[in-house]
Amino acid sequence: MTDTSTPSAAPDRSASFPTRTRPVRLAPADVLRLGLLGIHTRKMRAALSALGISIGIATMIIVTGIPASSQQAVLDQLSALGTNMLRAQPIPDQDPPMLLPAESVGMASRIGPVTRASAVANTHAVVRRSDLVNPNDSSGLSVLASRTDLLEAVNGRVRSGQFLDPSTEEFPTAVLGYLAASRLGITTLVPGQPPPQINIDDHWFTVIGILDPLPLATDLERSVLVGWDAAGTVLGFDGHPTVIYVQAREDALEDVRAVLPAALNPQLPGLVQVSRPSDALAAKRVTESTLSALFVGLAGVALLVGGIGVANTMFISVLERRREIGLRRALGANRGQIRGQFLTESVLLSTLGGVAGTVLGVLTTIGYASYQGWPPVIPVLAVAGGIGGALLVGVVAGVYPAIRASRLTPTEALATV
Known part of the structure; x- marks a missing residue:
C-alpha cells in the first residue's frame, strides 16, 4: 500500500538563531542634517553661540589688520626717507x-x-x-x-x-x-x-x-x-x-x-x-619684528576666548539635551552617531561664526584704515586663520561634549523624563 501522506516539513533551524541587527550607517549628508537640526530648533542659542566665536574671529582680524595697516603706513613713511x-x-x-x-x-x-x-x-x-x-x-x-x-x-x-x-x-x-x-x-x-x-x-x-x-x-x-x-x-x-x-x-x-x-x-x-644703511632702515626692521610678534599674541588670545565660548556652549547643550540623547539611543543610535551629531553641530556653529566674524573683521579694518588715511592691509594668514581657526576650534571644543554625550546610556539619559 502506497503511502500518500506528505512528508513532514524539515524543522526551521533558523528560528532558533535570531539574526543580529546591524546599526544603520548614516551618510555624511544625514550627519550634516542632524547637526543643522540642532541649530535650527534652537535658533537663539545657536545665534548667541555663533556670535561668541564671530566676536573672537573678528577680534583676531581687527587686532591684526588695523595694526598691520598702521605698520604699513609707518613703513611707507620710513621707506620714503630712503631706507634703501x-x-x-x-x-x-x-x-x-x-x-x-x-x-x-x-x-x-x-x-x-x-x-x-x-x-x-x-x-x-x-x-x-x-x-x-x-x-x-x-x-x-x-x-x-x-x-x-x-x-x-x-x-x-x-x-x-x-x-x-x-x-x-x-x-x-x-x-x-x-x-x-x-x-x-x-x-x-x-x-x-x-x-x-x-x-x-x-x-x-x-x-x-x-x-x-x-x-x-x-x-x-x-x-x-x-x-x-x-x-x-x-x-x-x-x-x-x-x-x-x-x-x-x-x-x-x-x-x-x-x-x-x-x-x-x-x-x-x-x-x-x-x-x-640709515638708522631709518634699522627702525623699520625693528618695527616689523616687534609688531609681528605682538599681532601673533593678540590673535592667539582672541581665538582662545572664542574657543572657550564654543566649548562651554556645547557642554551646556549636552546637559540640556539628555532626553533627546536617551531617546535616540533607545531607538538604536550607537555612540559613534551621537558623537558625530554633536561634533558636527559644534563645527557648524564655529564655521558660521568664523565666516561672519571674518567678514565683520575685514569690513571694520578697511573702514578704520580708510578713516585714518592708512593703506588697508588685511593679512592673508589672518583671513585664512579666521575660517580655518574656526573649524579647528569647533573640532576641539566639540570633542569632549560629543564624547560625554555618546557615553550616556538610554536609561541614564531618560532618567530625567
Missing part, C-alpha cells in the same frame, strides 16, 4: 684727490640688487643772488652738476616748479635745494610770472624748481643743482661724479654696500667710502 639708499664718494682730503670714473653710474647700475643709481658732481662754482653781490660770498652753497634721475634716487620731491629733465639739462637752468632757496631769497615760483635768475660764476641761470627737504640727503638741501650737460658747457665741468646715490633691495643692502667700492673703482676700492 647708499651714498658713495671718494675719501676726502686725498692728495692728489681721487676721481671716480665718468662711467661710475653705469658701473653701479650693473650690480644685481641695485634698482636705481644717479650722481652729482661738485663744480666748485660760486653762486650769487645777483652780480652785485661780493664775488667771494657764496652763502655756503654748493653748485652741483646733477643727472636728471637724481630726484628718484634720493626720494626727493619738488616743492615748486619742476626738476631738470632732458629738455632743460642742456640749458643754463637751476633747481634749488630747500635751504639754498631760503638763503637766496627765492622761496616759491609763481606760474605765469618770469622765473628768477641767479648768477653762477658770472653766468646767469634761470631757476626752474625748488625742492622739499631731504632728510637723508641734507647736502643737497644746501646745493644749487644744474644740468649735467650745462655744467660741462657753461661751467667747465670735467664729467667726473663726486657722489653716487644708489638704491637697492633692502634685503641685499649690506651686500651691495660691500661690493660697491670695487664696482666704482676696481683699481683702488679702498679709497671709496660708502655710507652705512
Whole structure:
C-alpha cells in the first residue's frame, strides 16, 4: 500500500538563531542634517553661540589688520626717507684727490640688487643772488652738476616748479635745494610770472624748481643743482661724479654696500667710502619684528576666548539635551552617531561664526584704515586663520561634549523624563 501522506516539513533551524541587527550607517549628508537640526530648533542659542566665536574671529582680524595697516603706513613713511639708499664718494682730503670714473653710474647700475643709481658732481662754482653781490660770498652753497634721475634716487620731491629733465639739462637752468632757496631769497615760483635768475660764476641761470627737504640727503638741501650737460658747457665741468646715490633691495643692502667700492673703482676700492644703511632702515626692521610678534599674541588670545565660548556652549547643550540623547539611543543610535551629531553641530556653529566674524573683521579694518588715511592691509594668514581657526576650534571644543554625550546610556539619559 502506497503511502500518500506528505512528508513532514524539515524543522526551521533558523528560528532558533535570531539574526543580529546591524546599526544603520548614516551618510555624511544625514550627519550634516542632524547637526543643522540642532541649530535650527534652537535658533537663539545657536545665534548667541555663533556670535561668541564671530566676536573672537573678528577680534583676531581687527587686532591684526588695523595694526598691520598702521605698520604699513609707518613703513611707507620710513621707506620714503630712503631706507634703501647708499651714498658713495671718494675719501676726502686725498692728495692728489681721487676721481671716480665718468662711467661710475653705469658701473653701479650693473650690480644685481641695485634698482636705481644717479650722481652729482661738485663744480666748485660760486653762486650769487645777483652780480652785485661780493664775488667771494657764496652763502655756503654748493653748485652741483646733477643727472636728471637724481630726484628718484634720493626720494626727493619738488616743492615748486619742476626738476631738470632732458629738455632743460642742456640749458643754463637751476633747481634749488630747500635751504639754498631760503638763503637766496627765492622761496616759491609763481606760474605765469618770469622765473628768477641767479648768477653762477658770472653766468646767469634761470631757476626752474625748488625742492622739499631731504632728510637723508641734507647736502643737497644746501646745493644749487644744474644740468649735467650745462655744467660741462657753461661751467667747465670735467664729467667726473663726486657722489653716487644708489638704491637697492633692502634685503641685499649690506651686500651691495660691500661690493660697491670695487664696482666704482676696481683699481683702488679702498679709497671709496660708502655710507652705512640709515638708522631709518634699522627702525623699520625693528618695527616689523616687534609688531609681528605682538599681532601673533593678540590673535592667539582672541581665538582662545572664542574657543572657550564654543566649548562651554556645547557642554551646556549636552546637559540640556539628555532626553533627546536617551531617546535616540533607545531607538538604536550607537555612540559613534551621537558623537558625530554633536561634533558636527559644534563645527557648524564655529564655521558660521568664523565666516561672519571674518567678514565683520575685514569690513571694520578697511573702514578704520580708510578713516585714518592708512593703506588697508588685511593679512592673508589672518583671513585664512579666521575660517580655518574656526573649524579647528569647533573640532576641539566639540570633542569632549560629543564624547560625554555618546557615553550616556538610554536609561541614564531618560532618567530625567
